[in-house]
Structure formats: structure tokens, C-alpha cells
Amino acid sequence: MAMIEARQVTKVFGGLVAVNSVDLVVEERMIASLIGPNGAGKTTFFNCLTGLYRPEGGDIVFDGQSIVGLRPDQIIARGMARTYQNIRLFGSMTAIENVLVGQHVRLRSTPLGAIFQTPATRREEKKAEQKARELLAFVGLAGKGDMIAKNLPYGDQRLLEVARALGSDPKLLLLDEPAAGMNPRETDAMLHLINRLRDELGITILLIEHDMKVVMSISDRVTVLDYGKKIAEGRPEQVRTDPSVIEAYLGAGVIDVHAPA
Amino acid sequence: MLTRSIQRGLRIGAISFGILTYLILVGLPTRIGDAAMPVLAVAMALLFWISLRGGVSKQDVSARAPAPLFTAGTMAGLFAGALTATLIAFFTGLLADGVRLQPIFDKIVPQNMAALYGVMPGVIATEGIPALGWLRQTLFLTASGIVGALLVLIERSIRQRSFPRIPWLRWVPLILPFVLLAFVIWLGMPGVTFGGNNRGTIRLLATMVTIGSGIFALRAARPGAEQRVFGLLFFLAIAYLPFTLDQFQNSVMGIVFIFVMIGLGLNIVVGFAGLLDLGYVAFFAIGAYVYAFLAAPFSSPWVTAQLQSLGLPYNQPLVSYWMAIPITMVAAGIGGVLLGIPVLRLRGDYLAIVTLGFGEIIRLFMLNLSDLTNGPRGLLNIAPPYLFGINFGSPREIFILALIGAGIVAFAAYRLDGSRLGRAWIAMREDEDVAQATGVNLVRTKLLAFAIGALFAGLAGQLYAARQVNIFPENFSLFVSIDALSLVIVGGMGSIPGVVIGALALKGLPEVLRGVDEYRIVTFAALLVLMMIVRPEGLVPSTRRRRELHEDAEPIAGVDAPSALEQLATAEPTATQKAGRQ
Numbered sequence: 001m002a003m004i005e006a007r008q009v010t011k012v013f014g015g016l017v018a019v020n021s022v023d024l025v026v027e028e029r030m031i032a033s034l035i036g037p038n039g040a041g042k043t044t045f046f047n048c049l050t051g052l053y054r055p056e057g058g059d060i061v062f063d064g065q066s067i068v069g070l071r072p073d074q075i076i077a078r079g080m081a082r083t084y085q086n087i088r089l090f091g092s093m094t095a096i097e098n099v100l101v102g103q104h105v106r107l108r109s110t111p112l113g114a115i116f117q118t119p120a121t122r123r124e125e126k127k128a129e130q131k132a133r134e135l136l137a138f139v140g141l142a143g144k145g146d147m148i149a150k151n152l153p154y155g156d157q158r159l160l161e162v163a164r165a166l167g168s169d170p171k172l173l174l175l176d177e178p179a180a181g182m183n184p185r186e187t188d189a190m191l192h193l194i195n196r197l198r199d200e201l202g203i204t205i206l207l208i209e210h211d212m213k214v215v216m217s218i219s220d221r222v223t224v225l226d227y228g229k230k231i232a233e234g235r236p237e238q239v240r241t242d243p244s245v246i247e248a249y250l251g252a253g254v255i256d257v258h259a260p261a
Numbered sequence: 262m263l264t265r266s267i268q269r270g271l272r273i274g275a276i277s278f279g280i281l282t283y284l285i286l287v288g289l290p291t292r293i294g295d296a297a298m299p300v301l302a303v304a305m306a307l308l309f310w311i312s313l314r315g316g317v318s319k320q321d322v323s324a325r326a327p328a329p330l331f332t333a334g335t336m337a338g339l340f341a342g343a344l345t346a347t348l349i350a351f352f353t354g355l356l357a358d359g360v361r362l363q364p365i366f367d368k369i370v371p372q373n374m375a376a377l378y379g380v381m382p383g384v385i386a387t388e389g390i391p392a393l394g395w396l397r398q399t400l401f402l403t404a405s406g407i408v409g410a411l412l413v414l415i416e417r418s419i420r421q422r423s424f425p426r427i428p429w430l431r432w433v434p435l436i437l438p439f440v441l442l443a444f445v446i447w448l449g450m451p452g453v454t455f456g457g458n459n460r461g462t463i464r465l466l467a468t469m470v471t472i473g474s475g476i477f478a479l480r481a482a483r484p485g486a487e488q489r490v491f492g493l494l495f496f497l498a499i500a501y502l503p504f505t506l507d508q509f510q511n512s513v514m515g516i517v518f519i520f521v522m523i524g525l526g527l528n529i530v531v532g533f534a535g536l537l538d539l540g541y542v543a544f545f546a547i548g549a550y551v552y553a554f555l556a557a558p559f560s561s562p563w564v565t566a567q568l569q570s571l572g573l574p575y576n577q578p579l580v581s582y583w584m585a586i587p588i589t590m591v592a593a594g595i596g597g598v599l600l601g602i603p604v605l606r607l608r609g610d611y612l613a614i615v616t617l618g619f620g621e622i623i624r625l626f627m628l629n630l631s632d633l634t635n636g637p638r639g640l641l642n643i644a645p646p647y648l649f650g651i652n653f654g655s656p657r658e659i660f661i662l663a664l665i666g667a668g669i670v671a672f673a674a675y676r677l678d679g680s681r682l683g684r685a686w687i688a689m690r691e692d693e694d695v696a697q698a699t700g701v702n703l704v705r706t707k708l709l710a711f712a713i714g715a716l717f718a719g720l721a722g723q724l725y726a727a728r729q730v731n732i733f734p735e736n737f738s739l740f741v742s743i744d745a746l747s748l749v750i751v752g753g754m755g756s757i758p759g760v761v762i763g764a765l766a767l768k769g770l771p772e773v774l775r776g777v778d779e780y781r782i783v784t785f786a787a788l789l790v791l792m793m794i795v796r797p798e799g800l801v802p803s804t805r806r807r808r809e810l811h812e813d814a815e816p817i818a819g820v821d822a823p824s825a826l827e828q829l830a831t832a833e834p835t836a837t838q839k840a841g842r843q
Binding site for chain 2: 107
């Protein structure tokens with residue numbers, strides 16, 4: 001069953017067609033990648049999926065229902081969470097608090113409940129905090145829960161973004177360049193984590209990535225965007241040898257620069 | 262190096278000259294008398310000390326070497342002294358020539374100048390500028406510049422020496438509020454003559470310092486049993502205050518704590534949720550007016566007419582004070598939502614402008630809807646609260662009610678701060694888009710901030726109306742909003758104890774400083790500017806705010822340590838990892 005299906009999604013900024021009639025299907029429990037040169041429209045496409053932008057054309061069906069026109073908080077409530085290319089944590093909050101905000105849609109306590117500390121509120125808060133600690137441990141941040149988010153090392157901030165996204169119990173997780181700015185060892189660990197998200201938590205993954213090694217080693221399926229258009233799609237090894245992809249990445253006229261895999 | 266110290270000295274000197282000019286213009290020398298110059302020099306020495314040490318941390322002080330310090334100190338003193346002495350000579354010269362400066366600078370009179378020279382006022386009129394006066398003043402201030410530099414060095418040597426830790430020393434701040442309370446009570450006893458005519462003012466100041474030091478001590482106490490015991494004792498101490506203070510002191514403290522309630526409400530909107538609201542007085546006004554309609558229906562022509570047509574009595578309060586509380590709070594809360602809806606999409610400056618307009622609209626309604634609000638003639642004879650048939654409208658009872666109200670509001674704000682909603686507010690303040698994409702419903706969260714903030718202001722407004730007995734539109738001008746916002750900022754945005762400190766400093770201190778009356782506002786402006794430079798996070802900052810404003814407030818643990826990712830990477834690849842690589 002398709003977890004998410006984008007049909008002919010188009011997003012226009014003034015005269016620029018940032019995303020041009022893109023179709024994309026991600027099956028359940030798949031790790032899919034979206035690649036393409038800078039300015040290809042990958043992040044714009046992500047923003048359309050998560051409701052930050054409203055596409056001018058096309059439809060997005062998530063878990064069987066159209067989500068076009070829903071607000072971002074309604075979309076996350078349906079089970080789609082994301083991380084950001086340039087880390088956007090709540091910097092002055094602790095790691096735990098960040099994950100607790102991530103759980104916001106799954107919590108029910110009301111202001112009155114909070115003021116009077118009703119048993120239900122207390123129980124929920126306790127459970128939420130425990131879950132936050134578990135999620136931090138899952139991504140490898142055990143024991144760093146009380147650190148201020150902006151004081152965490154760069155790699156840990158990326159992990160915390162994942163933990164915060166996991167707080168909302170997503171079915172689909174969108175990762176925007178999860179390995180950006182990481183050294184090879186950190187990248188390896190991030191790949192390991194992404195696999196565990198799928199294998200242990202059963203989460204479907206759609207990621208944007210620049211690093212070809214990451215994309216090729218992890219993806220079940222790769223979609224290539226260039227100038228807002230989908231130019232190729234398929235298994236990693238198919239895409240790697242696709243002439244139009246090579247042209248998009250390296251420019252026209254360059255032939256056969258890649259060694260056989 | 263030398264030129265840099267000289268430049269630094271000149272800069273400090275120029276600033277000090279500005280401060281001295283201000284002190285002379287407000288007529289401080291006249292008040293001190295003929296010892297004016299030595300007293301000013303001592304005060305300036307302290308100022309030079311603070312300016313010369315620069316910064317607030319240990320490192321800043323120990324980084325100062327003696328030679329440049331003395332160069333800068335001497336230059337600062339000499340420059341400030343020469344400029345000030347010249348200015349004084351200029352004024353004195355004009356006065357001696359019979360020019361009347363009073364219409365422009367009302368404190369530039371012979372007495373003021375004479376005090377600076379240390380001579381009798383008559384001397385100025387008859388003999389003009391005293392001989393060597395210029396030199397004397399310049400030397401005085403140069404000396405204070407050198408003393409300031411010396412103080413920095415003394416501080417440095419004290420800081421470099423390590424002192425044995427004295428265990429009982431940490432109890433001092435905890436005991437201080439109770440010592441001060443005893444002082445307050447003692448001052449109020451019959452027969453005590455300490456302080457003479459100023460005894461009432463001293464007592465008021467001591468009361469405020471008692472509360473302020475208690476707030477700081479509450480934070481200094483060790484969490485757990487110690488904090489609880491101290492909290493209880495402090496609570497009892499505050500509860501006793503209304504019974505020992507006199508009418509005037511109770512009246513001032515009542516208004517201070519009404520402003521604590523307003524500040525706590527605004528703190529939710531501005532401090533927690535980050536929505537800059539400049540029209541916050543609107544909700545305060547709604548609370549006051551709604552209570553006035555209920556408690557003095559006969560003052561409003563329209564309400565009277567309605568009651569008459571329904572055949573109901575209109576010459577007595579419709580409901581008691583206590584029954585009115587939910588009504589005024591709901592009315593103010595609705596006001597909050599009504600303001601919130603149109604401004605949902607606005608941020609920052611735009612939000613500030615629109616809320617500013619909203620505050621003015623409400624005030625203009627009150628001014629011009631004369632049928633309902635009786636216009637500028639106001640609503641009169643508002644009924645005081647009654648409890649078991651006892652009139653609760655005197656300053657003492659109003660102070661008690663304000664304390665209870667502020668306590669309840671502070672408690673609610675404290676509980677909200679750590680709740681799901683509180684986290685959503687902070688997330689929204691930090692990054693609205695990401696907060697929404699993380700699942701925060703912006704509409705609901707913003708409206709709740711406006712509504713809860715307005716509820717608190719409405720409660721304060723009702724108490725204010727009961728305190729004032731008669732209310733007029735000009736009670737609810739823009740200045741109330743500005744006062745409320747200032748006290749939140751001075752106390753520390755997002756900090757609940759900060760609001761109390763802010764209200765004491767901004768609404769209480771001016772009453773103590775009645776002495777400097779016409780320059781009160783200027784003094785406060787100066788204090789505000791100074792505070793924003795020295796301590797932008799407020800007097801009692803919330804931990805979160807401190808993190809935001811001081812990048813290096815906490816040691817960045819783990820920066821050199823490998824990140825969790827690297828630690829993971831060094832572990833053996835697991836089966837899943839291998840599978841993933843295929």
C-alpha cells in the first residue's frame with residue numbers, strides 16, 4: 001500500500017515553477033530518496049508535502065486521504081513528521097523539552113488540567129517525559145536530555161531533530177539532508193539510525209540527500225529532480241547509470257565519467 | 262596602548278560629565294548643601310569604578326593592568342571635572358550677571374551653584390564665581406577618577422585571593438527578609454522616632470526591600486525541604502505586612518500588587534508566548550468597567566435605563582464583588598480572543614502596532630460611548646467588596662486582596678509554564694513555523710495566550726475599580742500598557758518572580774522617590790537604559806531567557822567530546838546496518 005502518493009504536484013513562486021508536475025509514490029516501510037542538484041526543488045517539494053506550502057496544482061494522498069490544504073499541525077497529527085536541512089531546534093529548550101514539544105499533538109492535557117494538576121495531566125506528563133527519554137536513548141542521546149539544545153554538538157542536534165520528529169509517532173518521516181555537514185563516521189551512524197527507524201519502528205522514510213554514497217547505500221528507490229521536474233526514478237543502480245541524471249549533475253557533454261559500480 | 266587608555270578615559274569622562282550635568286540640573290547639590298562637591302566626588306568615584314572595571318565577570322576585572330587603569334581613571338576624572346567645572350562656571354557667570362535661567366532650567370539657581378562651590382548663596386550674587394573654584398572642582402573629580410581606578414585594583418586583588426568558604430554565609434540572604442520585616446514592624450511601633458519626617462518613606466522602602474529580598478532568597482534556597490520551609494515563612498511574613506503598615510503604605514503596596522497581577526498576565530503574552538502586546542491596558546480597562554457596570558449601575562445612563570425598563574432596582578450593586586469576578590474575567594477573556602483573532606497572522610512590529618491601536622480604541626470607546634460609560638465624567642461610587650458584611654474597600658483590605666489575587670495568578674502562571682501549553686508557547690516564540698510543523702496549533706495557542714493574559718488583567722482591573730471607587734477613561738491610558746511592559750522587561754521576560762521585582766521597582770520605587778518628583782520619569786528612563794545595557798535579561802531572569810541572551814552563560818559541555826553519532830559509529834556495525842548497506 002502506498003504510504004504517500006503525490007500526483008502532478010506543482011508549486012509556483014512568481015514566474016518560477018519550483019516544482020513542476022511531480023509524481024511520487026512511497027510504499028509503506030520503504031526508504032525512498034529524493035535527489036537532485038541545488039535548486040532542483042527538493043525542499044520545496046518537502047514543504048508542499050508537510051503543508052508549509054500549498055501547491056498550486058496536483059494532489060497529495062497520505063495514508064489514503066488527500067492532505068492538500070491542511071495546516072502543518074493537522075498533517076503531523078495524521079502521522080507525517082520531518083526534520084530540516086538547516087537545523088531548526090527550539091534552541092533555548094532542553095533536549096527533553098524539544099521532544100516533548102514533538103509529542104504535542106499526541107498529548108491531551110488542557111490549561112485547566114495543568115493549573116490544577118489533575119491526575120490525568122500528571123499521569124500524561126509523566127508518561128510523555130518517559131517516552132521522551134526513551135526516544136532520546138533510541139537515537140543515541142541517552143543522558144543528554146537536560147542539555148540545552150543549542151549547546152549540543154552539531155551531530156547531536158541532528159539526532160535531536162529526529163527524536164523530536166519521532167515524538168509525534170509518525171508513520172512517515174521526511175528527512176531533509178540528514179547527513180549534511182557530517183564526517184564519514186557520523187554519516188555511517190546516521191545511516192544505521194535510519195535503517196533502525198524503518199526496521200525497529202516500522203516507519204516509512206523519505207529523505208533528501210546530496211551525498212551519493214548515502215543515497216545509494218540506503219535507498220530502496222530513488223527519485224531525481226532537476227529544475228523542478230522529475231527526470232528519473234528507480235532503483236539506486238538504475239538511477240546512477242541514467243544519462244539524464246549524469247547530465248543534470250555534471251552538465252551536458254560529459255560522457256562516461258563514472259566507473260561501473 | 263597609552264592612546265587606547267586615554268581614549269577610554271575620555272569616553273568614560275564624557276559619559277560621567279553627562280551624568281553630572283543631569284544631577285546638577287535636577288538640583289541635587291542644593292539638597293546636599295555646601296558639602297555637595299565632596300559628596301558628588303565620592304558618588305562619581307563609585308561610578309568610575311564600575312565604568313573602569315568594565316564588564317561584569319571575574320575575567321574582565323583581572324584583565325585590567327594597573328598602568329592603563331590609572332591613565333584611564335585620571336583622564337576620565339580630569340576630563341569630566343574640567344567639563345563640569347566649565348559648565349558650572351558658565352551657569353554661575355550667567356547667574357551673577359543677573360540672567361534668569363529658572364524658566365529653562367528650574368533648578369539652576371544661586372543656591373545650587375553655591376553648594377557646588379561650597380560657599381553661601383549670597384556670595385554668588387555679590388562676588389560672582391569664587392576664585393580657584395574651577396580648579397577645585399576639577400581636582401575633586403580627578404581624584405575620584407584615580408580612586409575609581411584604585412577600587413578596581415583592590416577588587417582585583419580581592420578576587421585573586423581565595424577565601425575560605427564560610428558555611429553560615431549562605432544563610433544571610435535567607436534571614437535578611439525577616440530581619441527587614443522586624444525593622445519594618447519596629448518602625449511602625451509608637452514612640453519610634455528613627456528617620457524623623459521620612460520614617461513613613463523609609464518604612465515603605467524597607468517593606469519593598471523585604472519582599473524583593475525574599476523573592477531573591479526563595480531562589481537562593483536549596484530546593485526541597487529548605488525551600489519549602491523558607492517559602493512558608495516568607496509567605497507568613499508577607500501575609501503579616503498589611504496588618505502592620507499604615508494607610509498610605511498599604512495603599513502603595515496595593516497598587517504595586519495590582520500591577521503584579523497585570524504584569525503576570527502580560528508576562529504570559531509577551532514573556533511566554535512572545536507576542537508583543539502594547540495595548541494590554543484594554544483588558545485591564547474592560548475588567549474595571551465591567552465591574553463598574555455591575556457594582557455601580559446607577560452611574561451608567563444606559564445600564565440604568567435598561568434596569569428601569571425591566572423594573573429592576575438600579576440604585577444598588579447588581580452582584581457582589583465575589584460574584585462579579587467570573588463575569589469580569591470572562592468579559593476580559595472574550596476581549597482577549599476578539600483582539601487575538603484579527604492579529605493571528607501578524608508578527609513582531611506589526612503585532613505591536615495593531616495591539617497599540619486596540620488599546621487606544623478601547624480607551625476611546627470609554628471616552629465617547631457616554632451613554633454606556635458616562636464618558637470623561639467616569640463611573641462613580643463603585644461598591645467596595647464586602648466579606649461577611651465587613652467593608653473590604655480600605656487600603657489594607659485592598660492590599661490583602663491584591664496579594665491573594667497576585668498569589669493565585671502567579672500560581673496559575675507557574676503551573677502553565679511547565680505544561681504542554683507552556684511548552685507550545687515557548688516553541689512558538691522561538692520559531693513559529695517549526696512549532697506549527699511540530700504539531701502546535703498556532704490559532705489555539707495564540708488565542709489561549711491572549712485570553713489567559715486578558716483574564717488576569719481583567720481580575721486586576723476589577724480590584725483596581727474597587728480601589729479607586731471612581732474610574733475615568735484617563736486611568737486607562739497607553740501609559741498603563743507601557744508601565745506593564747516595562748515592569749515585565751525590567752523583571753526579566755518570562756520570569757514570574759521577575760514580575761514582582763519589576764512591579765516593586767517601577768510602581769513602588771517612584772512613590773519612595775517622591776523627593777525627585779518632576780525628574781522621576783527621566784530618572785526611570787535613565788535606569789531603564791542602564792539596565793538594558795548592563796543586564797538585558799532582566800533583574801530576575803528566567804533560566805531560559807538567560808540562555809537566549811548570553812551565548813556563553815553555560816559551559817558548552819561536550820563540544821570537544823565526540824558526538825553521540827561518532828560514538829555509535831565506533832561500535833561494531835550491527836546486522837541491520839550491514840543489511841542496509843547492501
